[in-house]
Amino acid sequence: MVNPSPGDPGSPHGMKGLVTDWSADRRVFDVPWGKAMMWIFILSDVFIFACFLVGYMVLRMSTVEPWPDASEVFALTVGGQSIPLLLIAIMTFILISSSGTMALAVKYGYEKDRRKTAVLLLLTALLGATFVGMQAFEWTVLIGEGVRPWGNPWGAAQFGAVFFLITGFHGTHVTFGVIFLIIMTAKVLRGSLDDQRPGFLTGRKGRYEMVETLGLYWHFVDLVWVFIFAFFYLW
Amino acid sequence: MAKATPQQHPLRIYLWVWLWLFVLSVFSYLVDVSGMEGFLKWFLITLFMLLKAGLIVAFFMHMAWERLAIIYTILVPPGVLLFLAGLMAMESNYTLVSRLTFFAN
Numbered sequence: 001m002v003n004p005s006p007g008d009p010g011s012p013h014g015m016k017g018l019v020t021d022w023s024a025d026r027r028v029f030d031v032p033w034g035k036a037m038m039w040i041f042i043l044s045d046v047f048i049f050a051c052f053l054v055g056y057m058v059l060r061m062s063t064v065e066p067w068p069d070a071s072e073v074f075a076l077t078v079g080g081q082s083i084p085l086l087l088i089a090i091m092t093f094i095l096i097s098s099s100g101t102m103a104l105a106v107k108y109g110y111e112k113d114r115r116k117t118a119v120l121l122l123l124t125a126l127l128g129a130t131f132v133g134m135q136a137f138e139w140t141v142l143i144g145e146g147v148r149p150w151g152n153p154w155g156a157a158q159f160g161a162v163f164f165l166i167t168g169f170h171g172t173h174v175t176f177g178v179i180f181l182i183i184m185t186a187k188v189l190r191g192s193l194d195d196q197r198p199g200f201l202t203g204r205k206g207r208y209e210m211v212e213t214l215g216l217y218w219h220f221v222d223l224v225w226v227f228i229f230a231f232f233y234l235w
Numbered sequence: 236m237a238k239a240t241p242q243q244h245p246l247r248i249y250l251w252v253w254l255w256l257f258v259l260s261v262f263s264y265l266v267d268v269s270g271m272e273g274f275l276k277w278f279l280i281t282l283f284m285l286l287k288a289g290l291i292v293a294f295f296m297h298m299a300w301e302r303l304a305i306i307y308t309i310l311v312p313p314g315v316l317l318f319l320a321g322l323m324a325m326e327s328n329y330t331l332v333s334r335l336t337f338f339a340n
Contacts, residue, residue: 014303021304029305039309050316054323061327064334071267089264096260100253103295110243212242212297219295223288230284234267235277 032209035216042220045173049224052166053231059158068154070233074138088233091134092225095174098127099222102215109188109211117211118188124218125181128174135171139164166228173221184214242297252294259283259290 012020021028029036060067071084078086105120142163146153149161187193187206196205263283266276293299298306 018303018307021302029308030302031305036305039305043309043312046313047316050313050319054316054320057320058323058327061324062330062334064331064338085264085267092260093257096253096256099256099291099295100249103249103253104246106242107244107246107249216296219291223291226284226287226291230263230280234263234280
């Protein structure tokens with residue numbers, strides 16, 4: 001009996017395809033292994049961030065002190081007027097922009113357009129670095145106002161601990177993303193992906209699928225920010 | 236080895252998703268600025284959050300074009316997190332009631 005592999009034009013779709021993919025005694029996922037592994041890593045990271053956010057929910061729900069109002073805590077004064085959450089809104093737009101440039105970089109990568117891919121990757125890295133810079137500014141302002149992991153001037157002491165943990169962990173993810181974006185830009189620029197040259201630390205040949213795998217990570221970082229923005233800053 | 240289908244899609248799709256992500260972010264910011272309170276505020280914030288997350292996963296992360304085998308492997312397990320959140324919500328409610336009963340003045 002012939003088992004069609006997932007990518008074949010004749011292989012079934014939908015639920016039937018799901019069953020054949022898992023039961024065909026072949027590779028289950030019809031994607032490059034690097035991409036499948038990135039998805040599995042993202043799944044594990046989803047659980048880590050979810051544990052942090054659930055922990056935040058527990059602290060906020062069970063405290064008897066009032067929770068500091070994020071709109072006021074993160075307000076910026078522009079021209080003598082206090083605008084609520086301004087910095088956070090700008091950071092959100094920067095991260096979404098970087099997700100857009102990343103998606104286009106992946107698209108032009110598959111079209112083997114080396115210059116456009118490199119420029120878009122570099123733009124993504126710059127936007128990411130800007131985001132981290134603004135987060136550093138935000139931390140500086142809050143620390144200056146007396147926010148500590150064990151206390152703050154406005155209410156529930158747990159606010160600082162949650163804030164530094166969640167935004168710090170997310171910021172670390174963005175920072176690593178920026179580093180890998182710069183590495184990938186260099187690889188694309190020098191043509192390593194076109195020539196399928198192996199990398200510095202690996203014998204794996206360079207391919208444009210690597211740009212998509214890196215893109216998955218970057219979009220995930222943006223995805224996490226969507227949840228942090230809603231639960232921590234807006235809620 | 237199975238031949239992977241490259242993810243090539245029209246530019247138009249990416250630009251539309253990008254635009255909608257901006258629009259939805261503006262909406263959720265407006266919810267906060269307008270000073271809305273109570274159920275409506277939480278409902279709108281959650282709605283815009285889920286719509287944004289769905290757009291990113293489906294189109295930027297190409298999930299809409301993957302086969303069901305990988306979609307279910309990645310998207311079903313996080314469902315148990317709703318169970319965890321529900322469980323911990325009950326637990327923290329109990330902690331809050333205990334604190335109010337025995338410790339708060």
